[in-house]
Amino acid sequence: MVVGGGIAGMQASLDLADQGFKVYLVEKETAIGGKMAQLDKTFPTNDCAMCTISPKLVETGSHPNIEILTNAEVLDVSGNVGDFTARVHQKPRYIDIDKCVACNDCAEACPVGIPNPFNEGLNNKHAAFKLYPQAVPNAYAIEKAGIAPCRDACPAGQRAQGYIALIQEGRWDDSMRVIKMDNPFPGICGRICNHRCEDACNRNKVDEPINIRALKRFVTDKVYENPREPIIPVEITNSDQPVAIIGAGPCGLTAAQDIIKEGFPVTVFEAMPVAGGMLRLGVPEYRLPTRIIEREVQDIIDLGIDLKLNHRIEDLDALFDQGFKAVLISVGAHEGIRLPIPGANLDGVLINTLFLRDVRLGKYDNGVESDTPMLGERVVILGGGNVAIDCARTAIRLGKEVHLACLEDRENMPAHDWEIEAAIAEGVHVYPSRSFERILGDPEGNVTGMEFLVVEQFSFDESGGLHVEKKPDSKHEIACDTVIFSVGQRAGLAFIPDDAGVGITRANTIATNPNTLAATREGVFAAGDSVSGTSFVIEAVASGHTVGQSIIRYLQGKPLEPPPQPELPVVNLSDQEISDRIARGEIVHQSRVPTPEVQVDERIHNFVEIEQAYDEESAKKEAARCLSCGICSECNSCVIACGTDAIDLNMFAQEKTLNIGGIILAPGYQTYQAELSQEYGFGRYPNVITSMQFERLLSASGPTLGHLERISDKTFPKRIAFLQCIGSRDQNHDYCSSVCCMYATKEAVLAKDHFPELDLHIFLMDMRAFSKGYQQYYQRAQDNYGIHYHRSRISGIYEDPATHNLSFIYADNEGDQLERIRAEFDLVVLSVGMEISESVRNLGRQLGIELDDYGFCHTVQFNPIESSRPGIYAVGPFREPKDISESVVEASGAAGAIGSILGQSRFTLTTIKDYPPERDVSEEEPRVGVFVCHCGTNIGGYLDVPEVTEYAATLPHIVHAEDNLYTCSQDSIKHITETVIEKGLNRVVVSSCSTLTHQPLFRDSIRMAGLNPYLFEMANIRNQCSWVHSNDKPKATAKAKDLVRMSAARAALLTPQNTVNVPIDKHGLVVGGGAAGMTAALTLAESGFPVHLVEKNPELGGQLRHIFTPLNGKDPQKILNELVHRIDSNQNIAVHLNSQISNTSGFKGNFTSTLITDHGLEETINHGVVILTTGGEEYRGPEYGFGSDPRILTQQNFEEIITGHQTSPLDKDPDSIVMILCVGPAEKYCARICCTVAIKNALAIKQQKPDTQVTIIYKDIRTYGFKERLYTEAREQGVTFIRYDIDHKPEVKISQPSNSNEDSLTVLAWDKTLQRMVEIHPDLVVLSMPVIPNPDNKNLSNQFKVSIDNEGFFMEAHVKLRPIDFATEGIFMAGMAHYPKFIDESMIQAQAAASRAFRILSQDSLIAGGRVAIVDPEKCTGCLTCVRVCPFEVPIIKPDLVGVGKIMGAAYIEPAVCQGCGICSAECPAKAIQLMHFTATQMQAKVHALVQSEPVSVPLLDP
């Protein structure tokens, strides 16, 4: 199991899988690639990061032995090495990876926009997304954080975030669709909902909640502007199971809709002459216009519901007698309550519900009050709830003087505050804290007034009884002629006889099971206000849904209780999360957009709707305030858009148990969160960005397509500063992040490459360019690109608020004087360091491995990549900050270590696919089938696919042409196989997307039909046609025809390419017996492969024999002894001492070498691989007087002296020592280890004798990674550091002072900080002589046909991604022969070399052939051109081959190692070499087909 799918994880997986292990690659993101995929380019070669990683991505994704688990995290691991059990938690992707064809339709449909972490928040991505264009697995995913609080708070689960997001995009109809998924009454709820969603809204924690209700109102108005589309009635499939619903209110109608949609007939009985219940009869017109209710009710009725108006149900049993199988009682609570106070029955006393109903039924229209009770001129409303307010405001509109009195005080009135305010504004007199004493009447029985007392306080006792404390002597009257009771409502349940079996509660509601809403009688259900008492419309809707589902389950004979489902968490953002998002600039304060209202004087004389809707602009602006809390809003837009039915928003998390032998942890790093260093203003100042953001800005596929622009104003930044060590080498991080100096330099170089006018400055402490080629890169950055480096650490940044320019003060000591300079920049890039994330620390804890205080993984002594738990390896920055190439080395190293311990179990779990035998097509005429893909709308939307298909059918040799919606979907792949068999096709062309992603899949499909996979050709009509000509359908169609014609022409000429198996010799050869060589030999041998270890010296050990002072607590000599002991006791290793290689021939898997001993004895050995570990040695040059005085030593001498392995040139302990760094060749390349070794030895001497004066004169201190701690310790111990530059080198003099007769040493150095010459008289001068390559390397490079670089070190195939391989296959390197490095680094690289070797040795044979170059010896003149041009050193001249003119000697290209680039075939002057599958004829056929729309005949064979 490999944890982490970054470059290290991929490399480890590939190495293990190639060795024959089954690999589970566990990645927490939705795709592998890690941080490297985010980079624009890599140093020091400036290669495009994506171009180099992309082939690895594809290889990892398609490797049969690698199973990638995305969205997955390891929970824990039990067991021991060889037999671990890991539990892995896999979050749902919500998209079936097997069905997804990565067409992008879901992302296009998704309305949700959230900051795109891949682009470091510089742009947005959708909730349905692919991590990046080249992502592997090539499939989309949906990000869901949980349930948005708005949805959670809504009784009906209204997915508010979804429709708000759609409003932002102006998709009104979609928005309406989303509302209707949960709520059939959008226009109604958009007006009168009590919107608990807004109370729950996370935006409350920022400023004000989103005005969700007003947005809903807006969108319904927008949609209802259009004429109503007719509703198509539902097909009734269960006609024998009719359902009766009593009451056509919101609850009953919601249930009716849900039930009829399942195919059950529904009859709704309504006592009133109109449907809509309380909505229609209880809510005043000025709040809810009738047309809205009628439209939304009609939308439900038209589904096919039988609505019986004016039909009061008198008898429940009668309904069952009529054949109804279920009855729903949803009669609402329409009966008002008349308090039993004196005068309650006088004329002029009205009841709220009846009053409002009469008004809505038009009985008060035109002042005609017909048969309804009279409404006087002065009205008193009794009650303080929302209905009371409705009554009051309705009476105002009828032109009355209105008074409203209630028991509660003003603050505690049950009505919404804004309703009370609006009522007061309209002229209602409100009297809170009143007790209703009696209604006064005249002798005729008419109301004349109302008597009150003032209430001081009141309470209810346990049994509901009211206790009122009234103020004495507060009796007063309000004269009036009408009193309206508005003190509560209840259901009218008279139609339910006592013996009907339906229980009624004490509160006069129907008793039900709260989960199912089933009443006590079977088949009877009850919901809405008749169960709950009065509530809001959204609760009625929710209740309707619940009961609807219960009735459906009842009728289907299922258990009434719904099956339990795992619930998603509610996303309640914490204050911390909110403030973090504000700090990062993701949330900006913005109050609610106000809704327009009709003014008081315009509204109090009519029933015109008071609140007006948003206009489009305001609605979008308000919608844009949404924080998209749930991320996926479950709006289902993607589900509708997906053409392959791949999306399932109800997927659940899974737990997997894996049985594994070994574990490699490559979880990577996170960049330091720059907002924590507030002095730099990241998050506050828009033009302060992180280095990773800058990387994305530079990237051609980044948010600006590679255009450099400032965040604040999108202008081009001319002056840019890079600040180093942000989150490294500070009080909170005692380590160096190792990569920042180089990546800042790279970013500066690339920026300058694109935009030469840039003025770039890097502010740093030490330039840490310590690896191969880095120093030279740094030099070029200064010399060729004019990038300015300043040795100054910046302590804070100031922003000019007007221009958003940034300034800071720095100390400049590059000139003759130390100056404080204030500089202004357009853009500041913070070079952020590496940290271990909290989740990775958790992983470490779960796995029980030791981590340090920063979360980095501890490794064990003598095994630098093994964690404290045996069998679990840690690689990459998880172990220590490091760059890509070292991470790759470690990844291979861990794969080598596992290969070594689990060698026996190779190929036990891998699978081999069963193919039918290949059909011989050589005698057949070409019969080509063409499959043209629509890719949903990705091709079909921009060009005419059927036309292209028809055209394809007319081309020569085409015997079958068809178009498919998705040619790569599983069923289409199967269909291609079947079609090839059925139609006897012998060539196939697929016109779809890219060969890079899809060719292997299609090749496999024809191979399954018995065709050679090389009889396949692809036309890229998506990425290279429909998408790039999306504005011009005719031209895109024409080009697609051209591309298909070209491919078809080539296809006809394709020939099968046969592959052959070449057996492999299982021996390894390791040249060089130092730490690296011994480790490599042991790793191979312990895995069971026999090894020849060749050492030219009489004993093993190499440079390790000269290292004595421990580093990181490891004793070098102990390591040496252990290695030698293991070598001696391993029977698989044949050690050849005093021996060298005199001759080598052969190729990967089949080498033959001759060894020669010092005595001239020769021995010939066969081997499959070579590992070169020939080491390096300490430079010994004359610089700084070396050789002229025994007191001038090398660092190696010095180490031997202080550890007692050599005698000191002094007869006393030294009092003062000067060390000089970067001697001789180290002025040109950095020898990587010298700084650390010097400091290590300085500390050793300080430990022996603390008052020794130690001065280190240096250019840059390059203590990368944790070695920084040694540097800090040395400064604490009093070691003096003096920096010099190459123009002011220190001088070492030997002179005789006048007061002594002994020579003394003098060192003169220019101290830049003091700005003066410093003179030191040390007892010893220690020179850090760099490691130089073994002089044998040159010889070996000739023998093995491998390259060396300018310095004489071996040259790797690719500095970043193939740091162990030579360009020549089958030969690998490790240790200081590659570059100077520490012992543990050499040992890791040696394990890595073994791992690369395992990939070959573990196979029984090599598969050769396919796209390879073939020489026709009869045309070959043996001119050596191919031998010289091949970058992989493959062609050789074989003397026994007969060449042109029967002359002996012709070129031979071994197919097992040919890389298929075709350079030789292009360069061969005699045209004797052909690149198979890309022959001249095949390639020219395409061009001919392009220019001649009519097919031309081309010869089938190359001339």
Added chain:
Amino acid sequence: MTDTDYEYQIVAYSCTYCAYNAADLAGGLRMQYPSQVKIVEIPCTGRIDILLPLKAIEAGVDGVMVAG
């Protein structure tokens, strides 16, 4: 480059590892370019024998681009 009535044709020989890959990415980013450019995938720009572009011109294409 501008579109004219004349239907010129340009063949862009593109290395599968970089230029062809980049052309795919350009598609992903919906960058627009003239439809007369036809990309032909090659294993490596090293495969481009001088005869290939010359023969293409001879056959009648108006321009050859080698990208890698």
